[in-house]
């Protein structure tokens with residue numbers, strides 16, 4: 019029996035440290051690492067399926083080639099054949115168009131390990147290429163916090179244990195960030211009160227003292243309503259002038275434009291509740307807000323987060339232990355960037371890249387004509403299950419010469435692929451991972467050798483580069499071979515070592531390390547904004563044609579033809595299309611809705627119904643449940659073996675923010691409207 | 698009986714996440730449809746409050762086990778620490794225990810046609826470790842205790858819609874659930 023350090027690489031708040039056990043080279047169990055302060059020896063139930071997943075019979079073990087897209091007729095090929103087909107295509111496209119721009123990479127968060135950036139490195143090595151940029155996830159919130167604070171940085175999650183009042187706003191940690199819950203429960207045991215704000219009575223609401231149902235997309239106005247009460251009651255921080263900019267303008271806006279009755283009417287929260295909550299928030303110290311990713315997936319998402327930040331600042335809760343407005347952080351991700359080819363010293367070949375918004379990828383790729391996009395590599399992603407605008411995707415697929423998908427299992431995206439490359443799991447390769455919520459960074463070491471003929475993304479990138487250079491010497495500057503472990507140690511450059519307080523990169527091999535940041539964000543109230551202050555009024559926003567103040571902008575409204583808002587939040591069993599629950603596959607989508615709404619549509623539990631809009635339709639089973647408002651219907655993102663994916667109903671509305679910070683706005687997923695009818 | 702071990706569930710900390718049940722399945726290599734530990738949801742609504750919580754339950758290792766009493770093959774035994782054990786070697790698959798347990802704890806394994814149930818991870822306990830389910834619980838909601846050490850006045854017995862509750866004396870307690878104001 020041997021023990022190994024691993025890290026869960028999924029796009030999840032917790033980024034757990036894992037101890038895996040092998041016997042004779044076979045993975046037999048995985049457990050949490052007790053020496054990790056945040057995850058403290060526990061794993062969520064998704065990771066508990068890992069052993070089964072690694073050895074799942076469904077896992078693709080060999081490179082495959084599909085005879086006819088969507089045919090499902092896959093034949094096994096050798097790596098040499100696969101690499102040959104890919105490399106020849108790359109070279110012939112370069113030759114034909116005189117540029118490598120017809121090659122496109124669409125990669126995101128299937129595995130957040132740093133060595134997976136080898137894919138970016140490979141493409142950079144080939145030359146200027148077409149890339150998916152931005153994020154389907156957090157762009158609006160990231161940008162809002164960057165405008166307000168100068169960057170996005172949260173307190174150590176353990177800091178929340180000090181709070182006396184915790185507002186969980188648009189976040190459902192019971193399902194999506196389980197390791198935060200013991201910290202919140204400890205705070206409750208020490209007398210803290212927890213209030214949950216959401217569009218529906220979530221599992222987190224059920225574990226809170228109070229639940230506030232907010233009409234979707236109106237959270238920003240609610241925050242401004244709270245600030246108005248603080249103003250009326252003179253409960254703002256008396257020292258605001260010392261560390262904020264634009265407070266006068268903000269106060270003027272509250273005085274002239276915000277009325278509590280209007281706020282109550284729009285948000286659906288009674289006036290008396292708004293007043294009570296605001297007083298509690300203004301008078302309790304420390305009070306913490308955790309703003310989730312859910313509330314910024316609207317066309318006004320960035321403004322919403324700016325309003326919530328402003329409320330936290332106005333009440334004087336910023337920079338206080340157990341206080342603040344927590345969203346996420348990226349300060350522990352200062353890797354050298356050598357592998358992705360964006361090392362500052364390298365001559366920026368990729369500044370010539372053609373960057374397409376990841377959320378409108380199909381549309382933008384189709385509009386590229388000079389030269390067109392001809393080859394697509396999908397890695398760490400499943401856009402045909404997650405992206406909107408599927409019809410445009412279909413069209414794009416038709417115009418492509420070659421589609422390569424690297425993954426563990428077949429997916430909606432691989433149905434359209436020509437070549438499938440089997441990749442290793444995080445139990446089969448070296449990597450280094452950081453959290454975006456907690457401050458821990460650690461190494462993932464291989465516990466077993468690759469299953470079947472699977473290869474790591476880094477190995478694949480080396481192999482492609484090697485083949486390219488073999489066919490045409492000098493055609494790719496990415497390395498053609500190397501050592502995984504050494505490559506990962508090189509990513510821990512001087513900056514990361516300093517952040518982690520390590521002498522040598524090798525020190526990280528002993529176990530995960532917590533970055534040396536103070537536990538409380540913005541502790542000294544010096545901010546990273548141009549003024550060095552918290553900015554109620556942001557010149558940067560104004561320069562980007564955004565409102566300089568955190569004013570309320572209404573979300574989109576439903577229409578007569580599509581009167582209901584469809585929300586598709588995460589389910590506890592999956593992270594987006596990453597499938598975990600191997601033995602509980604469902605065959606139908608379940609549509610949750612308020613009993614009154616069900617009645618209105620003459621539906622009872624178990625009825626079959628159809629939701630539809632201009633993008634498509636989907637059959638569902640109806641499940642009326644208490645705790646949903648009557649203007650929404652909800653389908654949780656579960657693994658469902660239906661004929662059509664849930665995302666066939668999605669367009670690609672964009673959030674208001676994300677362009678400055680991440681190069682593209684986010685996906686306003688929650689601005690999806692549908693009609694409902696009984697079948 | 699020298700001791701009586703039992704489960705204590707703090708329902709205010711239980712997330713209903715099922716990590717306990719999954720850890721049990723992994724540890725005991727149970728076939729997909731067999732679950733020794735299960736999580737079920739309980740919901741009560743009033744005008745301005747919702748009480749919604751989860752109960753993670755397995756065999757209750759009763760003080761007075763009905764399974765043991767009815768089993769004609771003598772396949773059940775109660776250890777000195779209170780653990781109710783089932784020996785599959787002796788089990789004939791007659792299902793008497795399945796029918797008699799008020800909590801549905803013993804189930805027939807479709808692969809062996811014999812009864813099976815939670816054995817309270819006695820091999821782990823004998824090595825000084827906690828049961829797999831308790832070990833896996835993320836929030837500390839599920840604990841294993843010597844039941845006589847629990848201050849019973851603050852606790853509720855695990856309820857079940859059956860009269861035989863007092864008869865079997867299940868060794869499972871839970872903290873009274875909190876409500877959410879809406």
Ligand code: SF4
Pocket residue numbers: 756757758759761762763764765781797798799800801802803814865867
């Ligand atoms: S709960 Fe049922 S199976 Fe368990 S000890 Fe009691 S009677 Fe036996």
Ligand code: SF4
Pocket residue numbers: 720721722724725733734755756814815816817818828829830831
């Ligand atoms: S004590 Fe062991 S066997 Fe019983 S439910 Fe827990 S994990 Fe399963």
Ligand code: SF4
Pocket residue numbers: 710711712713714715716717718736751753833834835836837838839
């Ligand atoms: S692991 Fe703990 S929190 Fe999760 S369902 Fe089981 S008892 Fe509840």
